[in-house]
Amino acid sequence: MEKPVTTNRTLVIVAHPNLTESRANANRLAEIKDLDNVTVHDLYATYPDGKIDVEREHQLLREHDTIVLQFPVYWYNVTSMLKTWFDAVLIHGFAFTFDGSPSALSGKKAWLAVTVGSTLETYATDGAARRPLDEYLAPVTQTLAFCQLDYQGFHAVYGMIFETSDETLALDAKEYRRLLANSETPVG
Template structure:
């Protein structure tokens, strides 16, 4: 029996100062079937090695994009990664034929500065997190990933307690270790 390999693409511009993302990484760093790939550490000048990135995608069964919400979207380097790595012929075709990513699972692990109630029709953001992340979902689905959803932790700018961060990291670790599906 083979174990599914998981690639976690971390797109946090200042991971050392991120309590939630650091806790998540610490929770899963010793899992044998997981590769943690920090984009900002590897490409501080945004000079992405496309061949390397595509090979990493080929070698893994599940891809998790882990990033803080940045102006209701992904961080700049994650966007740049989408633009250069998920290119025609590798990640998508125009005739619907299979991409090299077809059937690989993909999900998002997002940290959000404000509270969950901000992301409601009555909240300041006026939309759900899923609505803001719809272009990311569409990109992944267009590239024939099997999109699994979002695992989000809210309130990062509200100074969450260590207990809250530990609970989130443990749930994240459980999802990664079990190749589970996030529920929101």
Template sequence: MTTNRTLVIVAHPNLTESRANATRLAEIKDLDNVTVHDLYQAYPDSNIDVAREHQLLREHDTIILQFPVYWYNVPSLLKAWFDAVLVYGFAFNFDGSPSALHGKKAWLAVTVGSTMETYATDGLARRTLEEYLAPVTQTLEFCQFDYQGFHAVYGMMFDPSEENLILDAKEYRRLVATCETPAA
């Protein structure tokens, strides 16, 4: 039986100040077959090593993008990573042939400043989080990833309790360790 290799691509510009993301990472750091790749640590100058990134993607079966939602979007370095790494001939083809990413599982692990109620059609954001994540999910699907959904923790601007952060991190660990599909 082949062991699933998971790549967690972390894109948080202030990871040391992020209680939720740091707690999640601390919870998975000892998992076998999991590689944590911090884009802001690897590329403080924003000069992305595309060959290295392609190799990392080739070597792993499941890709998790872990990031905070900033103004209904991804952090700037993750967007730059998409633009540099997910290119024609590697991540997609127009002739229908399989890409290097074809069939690899992918999901999102996001942290959100506002509450879950904010992300409702009748909430302050006027749309669901799933709607705001649509450009990312479409990108993954276009690149032939097997998109699995997202795991979100809300209310980060409101100083969540340590207990809630630990509960979220334990659920995150379970999802990463078991390669289970997150329930949005």
């Protein structure tokens, strides 16, 4: 008897304040739009007034096995909407506990899909940023870990303010699709 095939349901939470002008994020979303196992959730489009429907967000998180946060890195941080989402949605009793009991997010996988204005070389110890990107993402990754999510790493494309080539963006979008379609995790 064959084992039933299980599909990993992935929630891609997009937090880009100006998605229509984003080359990389728009390419990524266009590349994954037909994936049956992926739900794309654009926070800025869903909540133009900035008021988060916490119950709706909790339900979306419960319904998915993997959570991908897709956002541009702004001033070494997440966008304002993603920070608002963290504050409203990742609350005690749902996303974390203090007594060691499981949260609603326990055991779900999570990873980051980020776009970065500067080049990869900028994020070296001898570069302008003076440390690698993963060190700047540490507050986000610690938040995910505190919420008992299984952090898997990040997938990044660099150099957005330096007019990254269409070819590079197309390759990035194809890799993003491959990761999501195969329920794989990034190595970044």
